[in-house]
Amino acid sequence: MTTKNKTKKEEIAHLLRRVSFGGSKKEIDFLSEKNFEDAVDYLLDNEDKNPVPTDLLRRYQIDLSDVRSVNSSGAYWMYRLAHSKFPFDEKIALFWHRVFATGQHKLIQGKVMTSQIEMFRDYGLGSFENILIQLSKDPAMIMWLDNQDNHKTNINENYGREILELFSMGVGSYTEKDIKECSRAFTGWTIENMPYMAIKMRNNTARPYNYVAWQFKFDKNDHDYGEKEFLGEKGNFNGEDVISIICKQESTAKYIARHIYHFFIKDELPVPQWPHKKPLDEEVIDFIVDSYFKNSYNIKEILRDLFKSKYFRAEEIMNDRIKSPAELVVNAVRLSGGFDIPSEEVYQATISSGLMGQPLLNPTSVEGWQGGEEWINTGSVVERINFAADFLGDTNKVLVKNIASRNPGKNNLLEICLEELGYIDLHHTTTEALNDHINDDQFLINKDSISIIIKLIASSREFQMT
């Protein structure tokens, strides 16, 4: 396993691409003054309690205040992704959004999805056990998987099944009886004013006074307090008890480890193949599993171990993972200096992510996005290139202005552009082709030609990877 051939700045750039959404030259230069482990700690611990001016969001785009529509709630998150001063928080929310895929198309109101993402920010770096508890109480998840219809006299197994199959253990680690017993434990976990909310959801109406955001309710009269047998243990289990048992399982540790590997290390096989195919790298999975138990399921500490490990710094994983649409869009927006004020650009970026295959807050099913090669098809590639090229090459934005202000010559224009785009490492054939273009007698250096070079880099395979 190679760890030494990359420069310090290239390693920090890799760290920022995976932990954040890519770093600017300024950010990479700053973190390069630290040793790698300290840079990891800085990115994980430098929490900002007020990372985004939400008052401006809500004032200038009124529909980012009621966030009812999918475009509004998605755009609200897009602005946060692009402007957060603590982007690791947003990255982890994106991670959980992919694992615990919940879609607004069924829920109708975007506010509960926005609240679910806020819950991921609040709890997503803590104990996995608590994350599952919060998820099970999350109104969006309750309505998404019909737990409001899970009654002590007539269970609905939808949530009981998915928390085992998709959210913790994976297929093959439990029995059908475990699903029923798990479902019994979650009876009575519903939302306030459920009959009215269910009708509003079904009728998809904002009348009379817009929607009313949902709130968790434990209905003790509808909870099955009887004895249950779950994963080999017996007791009068409730939802919290069941989650405690789930989190102790080796299969849970392996399943979450594989998701972490898939998101932060390397594109794995699609999740439905996991019961049938071994992980790409079992050594890394074992490392994460050990960390899971050593750190009492604490996600932040698991990630800290991983990011500081040799596996994360291995040269063969660098630039070898396809950026998800959200990662690509946010990377481009952040590098170009962000949105001026909450404007139409925020919505355009949100829609572009959707056209590339990742509509924020609206995955097509509970299985979420598989990632990897799924992101790439003839349509999405065009959208990916067009968005990145247009946004990064905009001569009115700070990226092109910054490059121009460094007074580049033909001998260093490409190097400066690559630095400003986050120390991108191009394949030598790409470098030669771009230098040929720059060294053409017709090529004059000005903001427009800088923009063209930026667009060509943004169109490269290397920029599309992380």
Add this chain to the structure above:
Amino acid sequence: MKKLNEKIKAEYSHSVGFTADVGGRGFHLPRDLAINSKGRVYVVNRSGAFHTVGLRISMLDIENNYFGEFSKFGKNPGELYWPCSITFDSKDNVYVTDEYTNTVSIFSPEGDFIKRWGTKGEKEGELNFPSGITSDSDDLLYITDNLNNRVQVMTTEGDFVKTWGKEGNQPGDLDKPWGIKIIQERVLVADWRNDRIQIFDKDGNFLDKFGESGNKEGELSRPSDVTQDENGFYYVCDWGNQKIQIFDDKFEYCGFLRGESTLSEWAKEYIDANLDEKKARESFVPVIPIDDVEPHEESARIESYFWDPTSVVIDNKQNLLILDSNRNRIQVYKLN
């Protein structure tokens, strides 16, 4: 919910409007309201950034009479893009600010487009996100030039008269001002990001200010508008805290309104026509215990509370009209 001391009386009367996000009777994400000399209420519906079909100016009164609507989404003359605020001249012609196009559009009292003016910029007479607008007895327009952090006074023809204010937090400075009213020859400005109300004379001389940042009673968070009743009480539209906060003429805190909306006449008609919702609503508990959440989230969960109140107006019968933006309605209180 409300909490008032013995100095002030404000009784919830009724609500007007309901959600109408594709036009017609009702509102969609309204930003401002104003009352003309004949008691007709005009409501600026901004609607959504992509869902734009709800954008229009609605005409009604607080007795639930609906008189129609005018304008629509767009950048052409007569259309509005990000409309924010509304006022009238002495002939009841209608003036609407547009934060996107940096213009003021003028309509007849019936909504026929007359003209528009305005240019983006920082120079005198130019605008950058014009938010609030009001007029005085001489038909001069007072505009909170939001991103220029100043008040500009213009004629109805768009000619520059005077300006005051600059970015900052010292007395007389402004930080993204929003609502503006002229009461008894004094100009009241909701100094939004400074969390305070500032009072000027009509020449722009600073007279006074009140309000401290915070979320406790009497503290302000991003006030969007302000008005004053005939007894001198100030009603601050405390957008960030989701309240109307009330102060006496010496700026002593007198209490707050949090909203008490019931179904309006139009909302009742809707519910009556949809029996499944009507039946489900019979078990609906309007005010439920809430976890410890910030006011915006609390408002999202309690239908009767204000949710992003943006505008506050008192009519000549001492009715307090509060534009309850995210709930697409006006809550009406009777004062004294």
